[in-house]
Amino acid sequence: MYDLVIIGGGPGGLTAGIYAQRSRLKTVLIEKEMVGGQIAVSDVIENYPGFPSISGAGLMEKFEEHARGLGLEITFDTVENITLDGNVKVLKTTEGEMRAKAVIVATGAKPRRLGVPGEKELTGKGVSYCATCDGPFFRGRSVMVVGGGDTAVKEAVYLSKLAAKVYIVHRRDKFRAERMHLERAEAAPNIEFLTSSTLKEIKAASGVVVAAAVEDLKTSRLKDIPVDGVFIFVGINPTTDFVDVDKDESGFIKTGLTLETSIPGIYAVGDCRQTPLLQVATAVGDGAIAAHMVDGYVEAFKER
Amino acid sequence: MYDLVIIGGGPGGLTAGIYAQRSRLKTVLIEKEMVGGQIAVSDVIENYPGFPSISGAGLMEKFEEHARGLGLEITFDTVENITLDGNVKVLKTTEGEMRAKAVIVATGAKPRRLGVPGEKELTGKGVSYCATCDGPFFRGRSVMVVGGGDTAVKEAVYLSKLAAKVYIVHRRDKFRAERMHLERAEAAPNIEFLTSSTLKEIKAASGVVVAAAVEDLKTSRLKDIPVDGVFIFVGINPTTDFVDVDKDESGFIKTGLTLETSIPGIYAVGDCRQTPLLQVATAVGDGAIAAHMVDGYVEAFKER
Numbered sequence: 001m002y003d004l005v006i007i008g009g010g011p012g013g014l015t016a017g018i019y020a021q022r023s024r025l026k027t028v029l030i031e032k033e034m035v036g037g038q039i040a041v042s043d044v045i046e047n048y049p050g051f052p053s054i055s056g057a058g059l060m061e062k063f064e065e066h067a068r069g070l071g072l073e074i075t076f077d078t079v080e081n082i083t084l085d086g087n088v089k090v091l092k093t094t095e096g097e098m099r100a101k102a103v104i105v106a107t108g109a110k111p112r113r114l115g116v117p118g119e120k121e122l123t124g125k126g127v128s129y130c131a132t133c134d135g136p137f138f139r140g141r142s143v144m145v146v147g148g149g150d151t152a153v154k155e156a157v158y159l160s161k162l163a164a165k166v167y168i169v170h171r172r173d174k175f176r177a178e179r180m181h182l183e184r185a186e187a188a189p190n191i192e193f194l195t196s197s198t199l200k201e202i203k204a205a206s207g208v209v210v211a212a213a214v215e216d217l218k219t220s221r222l223k224d225i226p227v228d229g230v231f232i233f234v235g236i237n238p239t240t241d242f243v244d245v246d247k248d249e250s251g252f253i254k255t256g257l258t259l260e261t262s263i264p265g266i267y268a269v270g271d272c273r274q275t276p277l278l279q280v281a282t283a284v285g286d287g288a289i290a291a292h293m294v295d296g297y298v299e300a301f302k303e304r
Numbered sequence: 305m306y307d308l309v310i311i312g313g314g315p316g317g318l319t320a321g322i323y324a325q326r327s328r329l330k331t332v333l334i335e336k337e338m339v340g341g342q343i344a345v346s347d348v349i350e351n352y353p354g355f356p357s358i359s360g361a362g363l364m365e366k367f368e369e370h371a372r373g374l375g376l377e378i379t380f381d382t383v384e385n386i387t388l389d390g391n392v393k394v395l396k397t398t399e400g401e402m403r404a405k406a407v408i409v410a411t412g413a414k415p416r417r418l419g420v421p422g423e424k425e426l427t428g429k430g431v432s433y434c435a436t437c438d439g440p441f442f443r444g445r446s447v448m449v450v451g452g453g454d455t456a457v458k459e460a461v462y463l464s465k466l467a468a469k470v471y472i473v474h475r476r477d478k479f480r481a482e483r484m485h486l487e488r489a490e491a492a493p494n495i496e497f498l499t500s501s502t503l504k505e506i507k508a509a510s511g512v513v514v515a516a517a518v519e520d521l522k523t524s525r526l527k528d529i530p531v532d533g534v535f536i537f538v539g540i541n542p543t544t545d546f547v548d549v550d551k552d553e554s555g556f557i558k559t560g561l562t563l564e565t566s567i568p569g570i571y572a573v574g575d576c577r578q579t580p581l582l583q584v585a586t587a588v589g590d591g592a593i594a595a596h597m598v599d600g601y602v603e604a605f606k607e608r
Contacts, residue, residue: 015353015585022351022440024465047326049319049588050354050366052373062354069356132596136326157603161328184603257561258580276562277596281319284353285589292436292581299461299488
């Protein structure tokens with residue numbers, strides 16, 4: 001039986017692995033696809049302290065080397081569900097079954113895609129799902145924000161302080177966002193609202209975004225708007241279906257300050273938990289705390 | 305008026321500075337002594353993800369360069385107190401006065417020193433105040449733990465899994481630590497208790513710890529015990545006297561998940577707040593969250 005199974009090999013999971021190895025916990029990290037998680041597809045990261053500018057893949061390689069250097073076992077498999085046998089956590093995976101005293105869920109979250117032409121190929125080349133991460137790359141330039149909720153409008157206001165011009169494209173004529181956020185967006189002189197409109201295509205030249213094709217749903221007219229960046233905020237889905245703990249209405253796992261979930265010995269870190277900010281820096285802090293708490297939990301563990 | 309004053313230039317404060325600069329907040333960081341904080345005196349850090357092994361000073365130089373590269377203003381001064389003028393935070397400093405919409409307290413905490421000969425000079429050369437940080441350096445070697453509270457006994461158990469031999473020196477014959485922790489320490493075959501004893505001196509050869517002189521208080525006999533490391537856990541003092549927010553009985557600032565204190569617009573990050581783990585990784589996560597929350601607070605700020 002493992003002391004600890006970590007599910008997910010992004011920054012939170014790898015940090016938990018680093019700490020667990022240092023605590024001599026018998027640990028395995030299970031990754032479904034690719035070590036590094038969402039951040040590994042980021043072109044440039046400039047806000048993980050210590051690395052003023054590094055590619056997402058480059059940073060995650062360093063994390064992985066760090067963890068493996070301490071002897072962390074990483075295996076590729078998918079966890080289908082977790083059940084309890086007394087206090088033992090039984091993980092059913094595609095390849096079989098694992099038993100552990102404690103589990104850290106570090107499965108992250110994925111932004112919802114629009115599915116328009118250009119979106120996938122240009123992610124990291126002008127298409128972004130995170131203003132905090134990528135906004136500063138668009139200083140003095142033109143960007144488009146897609147979405148009508150709180151996040152879209154808040155991030156448009158944030159971007160309006162960096163970019164020269166911000167378009168907000170929303171398919172309805174009314175916004176779901178809080179009135180307060182909307183007032184701030186309306187007050188920003190460089191934000192232009194394109195309501196009852198949808199983004200149909202993102203266009204590139206020399207491999208980077210140069211324009212967005214937007215359709216006015218009332219007139220059915222299609223127009224190319226020159227922009228350097230397109231920020232898409234149409235929702236985010238945490239990968240938490242496989243674990244039956246308390247979650248909020250969007251599926252983000254609820255934790256307290258110790259990052260324990262509603263089931264003792266199961267912890268959640270990073271983007272998959274209910275947290276005010278989804279960043280490498282915060283996932284790292286979470287991973288360290290959860291592994292530390294696991295150390296105490298395992299020390300006191302009784303099978304039933 | 306500043307949007308944000310950050311008090312303290314350790315990992316939490318510098319991370320908040322990095323994020324605040326990226327959000328274009330008008331920010332100043334006030335440091336009392338030396339940028340980098342407590343961690344800058346650590347010889348080696350091996351658990352900040354991305355840097356498998358780096359000196360504390362080296363890591364903090366990277367943080368400082370990162371923050372300054374983004375234009376963060378750093379000033380050397382001491383904050384004496386914070387009062388409110390409406391919602392404006394007024395900071396009285398040794399050099400004058402500063403006004404800000406928001407404040408992030410990142411002043412850290414200092415372990416209490418014993419004050420014995422050798423302690424100060426050998427800090428980072430075998431003398432440590434953090435088992436999570438430095439324990440793995442003593443794999444298979446002998447260490448001494450000083451103290452009788454929960455932390456001392458818990459950390460002795462943690463160290464017993466790494467070190468070949470652990471002595472616990474405590475000046476009383478009874479421990480204050482929880483019975484559960486004590487039972488685990490008693491069960492560890494490689495932990496030896498030296499009660500009614502005090503550490504009198506830490507001895508070095510070639511600049512690293514080689515022995516500890518311990519006095520048996522009942523017999524007044526002094527004995528040199530060969531050890532490679534001395535871990536001192538006799539308490540930790542957060543630097544929070546200057547700010548009048550809700551704190552726990554030890555002076556650690558209480559916050560919720562958003563890191564806001566009991567005064568709106570004042571946030572606390574890192575070692576000075578009530579948190580389960582005092583690490584660079586966790587201070588970094590805190591700094592990012594607090595700066596992000598400040599961005600929203602400043603956006604909605606009204607002077608009264």
